[in-house]
């Protein structure tokens with residue numbers, strides 16, 4: 001093809017194409033990291049934006065332990081949301097892995113959405129943790145002032161001033177629970193996406209394996225049904241997933257840190273584990289849209305939260321410079 005007939009050839013090509021005109025427009029694709037202090041509503045916001053119960057949510061802090069990717073494609077825009085564990089003070093190796101996951105998402109982000117719980121006023125500790133974490137990113141930061149459905153207005157205003165003076169970032173008042181303000185926020189996020197091809201098919205909402213979500217739904221139910229340290233001592237892992245069977249057969253290990261916790265999880269005459277299995281199974285059936293046989297095996301894995309090898313086996317990515 002010579003430069004002289006280049007234009008003509010391309011215009012001919014254009015006319016012969018049968019795809020909709022929209023495909024010829026530039027697409028925008030980007031990673032949007034949802035970060036913030038524990039319990040701010042990051043996972044609720046991810047679910048609200050995606051329109052699915054993808055990331056587990058509980059009233060307790062430190063629910064999310066690993067990053068969860070949620071995909072949303074609207075017209076020419078693809079948003080790859082990274083829900084992250086809360087930016088927290090780390091006391092053990094699991095918490096260091098959790099913080100590491102949040103910091104890694106900050107490094108990968110094209111846009112950072114700082115999610116703030118405006119039910120509580122800003123503290124020095126919040127300020128220190130948030131500002132230190134945000135040093136990891138060079139991406140633009142937006143702040144979602146969340147929970148405005150319940151938050152006292154003076155506290156929302158206090159956060160507004162804090163974000164303005166400390167970050168100079170734009171703020172958006174939202175409720176991830178009711179959806180208030182989230183359409184406008186989504187519009188702003190779309191505007192911030194860099195141009196680029198889609199990285200996932202337009203109809204996909206998740207990139208993590210189904211096994212991960214299934215195990216997370218059991219962990220969510222443990223947070224709901226057990227008290228004190230139990231939710232923080234348990235991790236779930238699918239060991240067998242037979243999709244071709246009806247009902248789908250799922251065998252899951254439920255690891256506890258100490259032998260005594262095994263008894264608590266099973267309960268008197270097995271009542272606790274039966275209740276856990278029943279509610280978890282229903283959630284998994286809704287998620288998969290199929291009948292499920294859920295086989296839970298409670299196993300002690302001594303002090304797994306502090307054990308590098310166990311955490312590695314359970315799928316946690318540990319910070320490389322960690323010497324614990």
Ligand SMILES: Nc1nc2c(ncn2[C@@H]2O[C@H](COP(=O)(O)OP(=O)(O)OP(=O)(O)O)[C@@H](O)[C@H]2O)c(=O)[nH]1
Pocket residue numbers: 036037038039040041042043044045056057058059060061062063064065084085086087146147148149150174175176177178
């Ligand atoms: N009233 C109100 N509650 C909310 C809102 N968003 C989240 N919550 C509640 O806040 C609690 C924590 O929500 P999560 O989405 O689990 O918070 P998170 O930031 O993901 O928490 P971690 O994973 O522990 O860091 C849950 O009880 C939610 O129902 C909101 O807009 N309004």
Ligand SMILES: [Mg+2]
Pocket residue numbers: 042043044055056057063064084085
């Ligand atoms: Mg969460």
